[in-house]
Amino acid sequence: MADYHFVYKDVEGSSTQWDDIQRKLGNLPPKPPAFKPDPFTPAEDEDSKPKDKNWIDNKTEEQLEDLEDDLDDDRFLQEYRRKRLAEMKKVVKIAKFGSIVPISGSDFVREVSQAPPDVWVVVILYKDGYPECGVLMQCLEELATMYPATKFVKIISTDCIPNYPDRNLPTVLVYNNGAVKANYVGLYTFGRRCTPEGVAMVLCQSDPVLNDGQNEGEASREAVLEGVRKRFIEKVISQHENDDDGSSSD
Incomplete structure (x- = not known):
């Protein structure tokens, strides 16, 4: 006849009096703490949150x-x-613009001539390898960031106008409502020292070309020029402060 062995297991965490005595004598390890589950916290219901401004x-x-x-x-x-x-x-x-968009000749009508009537478009005709084009491009890139409601595009000169003379580079065309409003041939039309502020002043000589998008309607030329002057003054002050900080650290 087979032997049957019965193993008795008490409730988890309980012990006999004999075990307690043995633990006091150091013959058994300390009794492990009884398992206690973490208190139940229901998940927060999104619909129950207060619907306030935040x-x-x-x-x-x-x-x-x-x-x-x-x-x-x-x-x-x-x-x-x-x-x-x-x-x-x-x-x-x-924020619909904010950078200079490269276009090809086939894109010109759609991107420039057919732009919405409330959008001014600044087009730079350029070629790679011409330092003057690079200088003006840097200025326009900064203006494109500062005035994101004005559209800036760049196109290789001969893609825009076949056989366009390289001596006229860079050339800037200003469009609005499908028509050319101004054109600037050569780097020096923007001053002896080409800066973003100088380019901005020239572009806004006759029309409010640059638009930062902060005004509900179209700003006047005087208002745009005043904004350009204010930005220029703030930039000069900031540069002087940075120069002073640099000299004091030396």
């Missing part, structure tokens, strides 16, 4: 669109949602 600020434009029905009963949040959407759309409109 809650709306953390939403994307798509999420705000989806919230229209949920906010019908709260006039304040609904109005704030509309303002946030308007701000987001304004930022997108302002």
Whole structure:
């Protein structure tokens, strides 16, 4: 007849009196602590969070669109949602350019002549390997960043105008509403020392070409020029402060 062995297991963490005595004598290791689960914390429900200003600020434009029905009963949040959407759309409109876009001859009509009537387009005709083109290109790149509501494009001169003389490079054309408003041939039309501020002043001599997108409507030429002067003064002051910091550290 087979032997059967029964193993008795008590509740986890419990011990016999004999085990307790042996532990006191050091013959057994200390009794492990009884298992105790962490307190239960239910997951936070998104819908239960208070719907305040900060809650709306953390939403994307798509999420705000989806919230229209949920906010019908709260006039304040609904109005704030509309303002946030308007701000987001304004930022997108302002930042629609912001750099010089390379185009080819086949792109010219679409990108320049057919640009929206409220958009000024600055076109630079250039060729690689001409230092004067590089100098003016750097100035225009800085202006494109500062005035993201003005469109800047660059095109190789002979792609734009066949047999265009290299001696006329760089050339800048200014377009608005499908028409040429100004043209500047050669680097020195922007002054003996070509700087972004000098180029900006020349571009805005007759029209408000540069637009930073901060105004609701089209700014006047005087307002744009005043903004250019203000930026120039701020840049000079900043450069002087940096120079002073550098000299003091020496």
